[in-house]
Amino acid sequence: MNLVDLSGNLLFTAFVAYLAGTILFGGAVKGSKNEASASNKRWGKLGITVTIIGFLAHLSYFITRWIASGHAPVSNMFEFTTAFGMLLVGAAILFYFLYKSPLVGLFALPIAIVILGYAAMFPRDIQPLIPALQSHWLTIHVITAALGEAILAISAVVGLIYLLKNIDLTKKSKERTWLEFIMFTLVLVLGFIVVTVGFRAAGYEAAFDYVDKNGAQAEVVYHMPALFGMNEYSAKTEGTMQPLAEMPAIINAKTLTTFTWSVITGIILYFLIRLISRRRIAELVKPLAVKANSQLMDEIGYRSVLIGFPVFTLGALIFAMIWAHEAWSRFWGWDPKEVWALITWLFYAAYLHLRLSRGWEGRKSAWLAVIGFAIIMFNLVAVNLVIAGLHSYA
Amino acid sequence: MSFIKCECGHQNPEGTDICQNCGRPLSKEEKSKRLADMRYDGAAIRSKTHKRSIVDKIWNFFSSVKIGVSIIIAILVASAIGTILPQVFYVPATSEAQAAQYYEDNYGLFGKIYNALGLSDLYGSWWFMTLVGMLGISLVVVSLDRGIPLYKSLKNQRVDRHPSFLKRQRLYGEGNVQDPDAVMQKAAEKLKEKRYKIREKNGALLAEKGRWARWGPYVNHLGLILFLFGVMLRALPGFYVDESMWIREGEISAVKGAPGLYLENKGFSFDMYTQENTNEVFSEAIDRVGSVASNYQTDVALYETPEGALPGSTNAELVKEYSIVVNKPLKHEGFHIFQMDFKLDELSAMTFALEQKESGESLGELTVNLADPQKEYDLGNGAKVELLDYYPDFSGFEDGEPQTATPVPNNPAFLFKMTTPETPEGETSFVAIRQTLEPLGENTYKLAFQSADTRDVSGLTVRKDKTIPVIALGGLIFMIGVVQGSYFNHRRFWIRKSDDGRIQVAGHTSKNWVALQRELDAVTEHAGLPAYTDQRDKEGHSDKSEGVSNT
Ligand code: HEM
Numbered sequence: 001m002n003l004v005d006l007s008g009n010l011l012f013t014a015f016v017a018y019l020a021g022t023i024l025f026g027g028a029v030k031g032s033k034n035e036a037s038a039s040n041k042r043w044g045k046l047g048i049t050v051t052i053i054g055f056l057a058h059l060s061y062f063i064t065r066w067i068a069s070g071h072a073p074v075s076n077m078f079e080f081t082t083a084f085g086m087l088l089v090g091a092a093i094l095f096y097f098l099y100k101s102p103l104v105g106l107f108a109l110p111i112a113i114v115i116l117g118y119a120a121m122f123p124r125d126i127q128p129l130i131p132a133l134q135s136h137w138l139t140i141h142v143i144t145a146a147l148g149e150a151i152l153a154i155s156a157v158v159g160l161i162y163l164l165k166n167i168d169l170t171k172k173s174k175e176r177t178w179l180e181f182i183m184f185t186l187v188l189v190l191g192f193i194v195v196t197v198g199f200r201a202a203g204y205e206a207a208f209d210y211v212d213k214n215g216a217q218a219e220v221v222y223h224m225p226a227l228f229g230m231n232e233y234s235a236k237t238e239g240t241m242q243p244l245a246e247m248p249a250i251i252n253a254k255t256l257t258t259f260t261w262s263v264i265t266g267i268i269l270y271f272l273i274r275l276i277s278r279r280r281i282a283e284l285v286k287p288l289a290v291k292a293n294s295q296l297m298d299e300i301g302y303r304s305v306l307i308g309f310p311v312f313t314l315g316a317l318i319f320a321m322i323w324a325h326e327a328w329s330r331f332w333g334w335d336p337k338e339v340w341a342l343i344t345w346l347f348y349a350a351y352l353h354l355r356l357s358r359g360w361e362g363r364k365s366a367w368l369a370v371i372g373f374a375i376i377m378f379n380l381v382a383v384n385l386v387i388a389g390l391h392s393y394a
Numbered sequence: 395m396s397f398i399k400c401e402c403g404h405q406n407p408e409g410t411d412i413c414q415n416c417g418r419p420l421s422k423e424e425k426s427k428r429l430a431d432m433r434y435d436g437a438a439i440r441s442k443t444h445k446r447s448i449v450d451k452i453w454n455f456f457s458s459v460k461i462g463v464s465i466i467i468a469i470l471v472a473s474a475i476g477t478i479l480p481q482v483f484y485v486p487a488t489s490e491a492q493a494a495q496y497y498e499d500n501y502g503l504f505g506k507i508y509n510a511l512g513l514s515d516l517y518g519s520w521w522f523m524t525l526v527g528m529l530g531i532s533l534v535v536v537s538l539d540r541g542i543p544l545y546k547s548l549k550n551q552r553v554d555r556h557p558s559f560l561k562r563q564r565l566y567g568e569g570n571v572q573d574p575d576a577v578m579q580k581a582a583e584k585l586k587e588k589r590y591k592i593r594e595k596n597g598a599l600l601a602e603k604g605r606w607a608r609w610g611p612y613v614n615h616l617g618l619i620l621f622l623f624g625v626m627l628r629a630l631p632g633f634y635v636d637e638s639m640w641i642r643e644g645e646i647s648a649v650k651g652a653p654g655l656y657l658e659n660k661g662f663s664f665d666m667y668t669q670e671n672t673n674e675v676f677s678e679a680i681d682r683v684g685s686v687a688s689n690y691q692t693d694v695a696l697y698e699t700p701e702g703a704l705p706g707s708t709n710a711e712l713v714k715e716y717s718i719v720v721n722k723p724l725k726h727e728g729f730h731i732f733q734m735d736f737k738l739d740e741l742s743a744m745t746f747a748l749e750q751k752e753s754g755e756s757l758g759e760l761t762v763n764l765a766d767p768q769k770e771y772d773l774g775n776g777a778k779v780e781l782l783d784y785y786p787d788f789s790g791f792e793d794g795e796p797q798t799a800t801p802v803p804n805n806p807a808f809l810f811k812m813t814t815p816e817t818p819e820g821e822t823s824f825v826a827i828r829q830t831l832e833p834l835g836e837n838t839y840k841l842a843f844q845s846a847d848t849r850d851v852s853g854l855t856v857r858k859d860k861t862i863p864v865i866a867l868g869g870l871i872f873m874i875g876v877v878q879g880s881y882f883n884h885r886r887f888w889i890r891k892s893d894d895g896r897i898q899v900a901g902h903t904s905k906n907w908v909a910l911q912r913e914l915d916a917v918t919e920h921a922g923l924p925a926y927t928d929q930r931d932k933e934g935h936s937d938k939s940e941g942v943s944n945t
Contacts, residue, residue: 004675068675099908125678128667131690131720213500250500295931299908306880306905313876318869327721329732329855330636331865334517336477346470350463357433357459383477 003068004126010061011082015116017054018089018109021047025106029291044102048093051105055093058086069126072139076127080142081119081380085112087150091304095154099300103292108157114189121196137323144315145341149376151308152348155301156373159366162297164289166363169282175363176282182370183281184270191266192258199224199261206240208233213249220254224261228253298362301369302355309348316341340379347372402556409443412436415552417559429929430562432902435551437543456528456535465529472525476516479508483515530622533615541612548605554598560888563900564907565914567926574891580921581889581899588913590887599889608904610879617872624864635858638734642742642765643849646697651856652729656697656710662736662850665689690733691719692852696726718854728858735853741803742849746825746841748773748812757814759844764803776815779841783809788826796824812839885910889923899923 024047062083065073073079092108095101129138160182167175204223210230212218220230229243230253247253270281277284320341321331332338351368354360360368397405404415411424411431419425420436430436441457444450455461479501487493497505497514512519560566571577578599582592590601628634637650641659649655667686669677680686694717697710716724724731745761758773764786771779788807789799796807807826813819817838824831825841884904891897899918903910907928914926 070673123679123682125682126675127679127683128672128676128686128688130687135721137721248502295928296908299906303906310873310876310880314873318873321869325862326723329723329730329734329857331862334476334481334483339473339477343470343473346466346473350466350470353459353463353466358463 003064007061007064007068008124010057010064011116014054014058014061014086015113017050017057018113018116021051021054021105022109022113024050025102025109026288028102029106029288044100047102047105048096051089051096051109052093055086055089058089062086065126071129071133072143073126074142074146075129075133075138076122078119078122078124080146081115081122083143084146084150084380085115085119087147088112088115088153091147091150091154091308092157094151095300095304098303099296101292101296101300103161103289103297104154104157104300106288107161108154111153111157111186114186117193118189121193132327135323135327137319137326141315141319141323144311144319146315148308148310148312148315149344151304151311153308153373153376154304155308155369158297158301158304159369161289161292162294162301162363162366163370164282164286165292165297166294166366167282169280169286176280178367179282180280183285184266187270187273187281188262188266191264191269192262194269195224195261195265196258204240205237207236209236210234211249222254222257224257226253227257227260230254294362298365301365302361305348305351305369305372309345309352312348313345317345336383337379340375340383344372344375344379347375407438407443409438410436411438412559413556414547414550417552417555419558419562428562429564430559432563434540434544435547437547439543440539453535453539456532457539459536462529462532462536465525465532469522469525469529472516472522475513479505479514481514481517482509485514526622530619533619533622537612537615537619541609544608548608551600551602553593553595553600554890555600555888557890557892557898560890560898560900563888563902564928564930565901565910565926566899566929567918567924568896568898569924570895571897571922571924574895574897577897577921577923578889578891581917581923584917584920585887588916590885597891599887601887601889602885604882604884604904606884607878607882608884610875610877610882612875613878614872614875617868617870617875619868620871621865621868624861624868627861627864628859633860635729635856637856639854639856640737640851641692641854642740642851645765649696649729649731649856651858654699654701655726655729656699657731657854658695658697659852660693660695660715662852663689663691663693664736664738664850665691689719690736691717692733692736692854693717694724694731696724718852728860730857732855732857733852734855737851737853739848740851741806741846743847744806745844745846746779747844748777748779748814749840749842750816751838751840756842757839762806762808764806776813778813780811780813780820781808782811782822785809785826810841812837812841814839880905883909885913887914887917897924899926901926 024043028041028043028047062073065079074083088108089112092104092112095104163175163179167173167179169176169179200223204225206222206226208220208222208226208230210218210220211232213231219236225241226243227245228251229246231247231249233243233246233253235242243253243257247256273281273284320338324333324338325331347368351360351365351372354368355365396408398408398410398420399405400413400416400418400420402413402416402418404413406414406420409421411419411421412435413420414435414437417430417436419427419430424431424436439457441454445454479497482493485493485496487496493514494506494509497509499505501508508514516522561568574597578594578597582594582599582601585601586592588603590603593600593602635651639647639650641647641657643659643661646656646658649657665688667676667680667688669680672680672688693715695715696713698713699710713726718724718731718733720733723733741764743761743763745759747759748757749755750757757775757777760771760773760779762768762771762781767781767784769781771781773779783796785796785798785807786803786805787798787800788805789797791797796809798807805827807824807829810823810825811820812823813821821837821839822832822834823837823839823841824833825843827843830840883906886902888900889897890899899914901910901914911928917923918926
């Protein structure tokens with residue numbers, strides 16, 4: 001087995017361990033009543049042990065891949081997202097030891113699993129570095145920024161627990177709707193994974209010629225039946241579906257097609273779940289959250305922003321500026337990715353000030369934490385894939 | 395300034411919430427609260443006491459955190475709007491009209507409106523800069539407004555606070571103990587062990603640590619102010635140079651914006667990853683993606699005219715030779731020269747043969763250096779070619795006159811006059827790529843294209859930024875402040891015994907209440923202090939172990 005295969009197997013091991021960890025933490029939370037019982041302790045310990053094993057496997061994936069390629073594996077969508085998942089688990093472990101709450105693990109692990117699943121949908125081959133990325137600052141900047149984001153994400157995890165516990169799901173309310181919407185977005189990601197894996201297994205491929213926005217001839221290969229065609233497309237593969245509509249040159253019709261298929265699949269999945277369980281997804285998950293101590297969740301949320309904010313500032317703004325100064329001759333250029341890092345930073349600054357001076361604690365704070373995570377994800381997903389700038393991972 | 399006199403006799407400035415001496419609540423608002431508002435230890439802040447004059451009103455506006463957060467959110471939203479479409483500096487356009495055209499062509503009506511509203515240059519707009527300026531002012535004002543009273547209040551803390559002050563703390567406990575003095579002493583011991591500074595007076599004890607963490611926000615705001623100040627400095631002449639230059643292989647050119655510096659382009663290279671030249675772990679990716687660039691490099695020599703040399707003198711001395719690649723700029727005297735762009739295979743010279751059309755017989759060849767064409771080329775034996783006019787980037791005729799779009803030899807065209815012994819009067823020929831015109835009638839001779847030489851052109855950017863030290867210092871101070879305020883906390887315990895043997899204990903922290911409770915738990919156990927509760931925890935102290943496995 002060569003290093004690259006070993007690395008892949010380690011990643012798979014981590015994935016399985018996180019699944020097992022989720023189940024064990026589930027046992028720990030289920031077993032606990034008002035007092036910490038013996039069985040709860042045992043499940044909790046097992047849960048964290050398995051999680052740490054998974055994390056170590058994940059870290060070994062990272063190191064072996066680094067050795068194999070000669071550069072830190074954070075240079076494309078697959079690598080970055082996988083590293084983010086790893087750091088998220090790392091942050092969850094840190095907070096487990098700070099506060100001994102298995103609930104953090106129970107909710108953070110499934111999110112890490114979904115993130116890993118998402119990452120696996122992108123090309124996994126090891127790519128050589130283009131000139132712009134050939135710098136030690138790539139390693140330093142990206143890892144620190146991702147670590148900051150992972151720590152900040154913990155506030156969204158506990159925020160979600162807080163909301164699940166404290167929002168009355170039996171009464172119609174805006175909060176109930178939004179909470180269900182969060183659950184729905186998670187199902188959407190699953191939809192993306194299902195549809196990608198599905199068409200990949202079927203070996204679907206359809207090539208088109210098109211004219212790009214600079215007026216040049218280009219070729220594109222879809223791996224899903226083309227719902228939308230690129231600008232002035234013409235099909236190159238016989239017997240495949242013809243696009244339903246043609247898009248102008250500024251819209252990447254392939255991305256739009258993938259997005260649409262994912263939404264369709266996500267909606268179908270969502271309704272299947274609701275049809276079978278006859279409940280909202282939030283209601284299905286709520287029993288896991290009701291044991292939470294709201295005050296403790298609020299404290300963990302605030303603490304994770306406090307710990308994550310300086311790390312994020314250092315990685316996503318300061319190191320980024322130093323690198324931009326070295327590579328692009330200016331420390332700040334209003335590139336969309338830079339701007340969204342700034343937006344994230346401003347958002348968490350607002351969170352801290354609202355909390356400190358306007359007393360936005362508990363529920364309001366929890367909502368803000370969830371929105372903060374949404375901004376981070378937007379920067380990772382939409383800004384990379386849709387609003388392409390200098391940072392866009394091709 | 396008027397004062398409020400507390401029951402204890404202390405004169406407090408108007409606007410004080412909690413008596414700075416004994417800790418009794420003073421204001422009506424404060425009295426109505428179950429828990430003390432400890433944000434600035436109840437000190438009077440300027441914005442709460444001065445409300446009359448215009449200056450006060452402006453001061454109060456900028457010192458309001460509500461306003462501060464509104465400014466932050468406004469900048470956030472504006473920044474987001476600026477990412478919807480590419481900003482104008484990322485758009486291939488050299489004039490406003492071209493840019494307007496670009497937005498309309500590419501993004502339709504939406505693009506037209508976006509550009510017309512000025513959103514395509516959002517970050518350079520006056521209103522965006524005003525928002526950032528307001529943020530800066532707000533930071534200065536709020537730091538003075540709250541920092542000074544907070545500093546005074548914490549510096550002059552009294553040890554023996556009034557019982558009501560303790561009762562109104564979030565962590566609070568009271569009860570009878572056997573031997574109050576022994577309990578107090580043991581508590582002091584334990585707290586000392588935990589690195590608290592202890593002060594005792596009249597049967598009261600104040601334990602405090604980490605007060606410096608309270609200055610964290612003020613330090614980080616100071617860093618931000620410095621950072622913004624540094625950014626502002628750029629507007630001053632001389633602080634900021636930003637030029638781009640194209641330099642052809644083999645050329646020496648003055649470095650733009652850097653008087654006295656010259657750069658010679660000794661060769662540009664552009665490399666790709668291939669299956670052969672890279673590690674085999676990359677082979678799959680190279681197969682999938684096709685060509686991937688591996689390096690852009692300009693080999694240069696930097697020359698400098700010695701100080702005091704006459705302007706325009708050419709006795710420049712070699713400073714150094716360097717290979718500029720992406721991520722590794724050439725650095726000299728505060729100037730950074732970056733590899734930013736390139737053009738491969740620009741035409742540098744064209745060779746023609748002067749031929750008799752009918753026989754095809756050649757009278758000789760001439761080579762036109764496109765960067766520096768000669769006026770006349772003598773081919774010997776009485777044959778010569780004059781270059782009447784040169785159009786480096788021929789773009790067609792306008793009113794019968796040939797036009798050039800740019801001075802770059804992208805599509806060279808020439809107006810030649812050919813003179814031979816056979817045609818002593820001379821014949822005029824217009825020669826462009828794949829096109830020859832004979833404007834003054836049929837010629838006997840023609841200039842036949844033989845070959846072309848090409849060379850690469852490097853696009854370099856020259857920067858000098860004297861504001862970097864200020865900006866970097868601002869960033870550093872911000873980081874120090876934000877770590878100071880977030881990773882450390884200010885913790886205090888007050889313990890007080892009354893004559894009837896009761897003990898009161900109260901605790902406060904700027905953040906991280908769980909850690910504070912753990913410390914109080916340890917002290918309580920060691921010293922036998924009365925049990926305390928978290929008066930904020932609605933779900934109750936007993937609930938603490940819910941969802942917590944190992945406590
Ligand atoms: C982007 C700009 C800003 C950043 C990054 C920033 C950052 C911070 C941070 C990290 C804290 C500490 C928060 C905590 O410990 O929970 C803080 C506190 C504070 N900030 Fe800011 N701030 C900014 C702008 C402002 C503005 C515009 C105002 C005013 C109107 C303001 C007023 C305050 C106040 C009053 C505090 C509390 C100080 C104390 O606890 O003594 N900040 N700021």
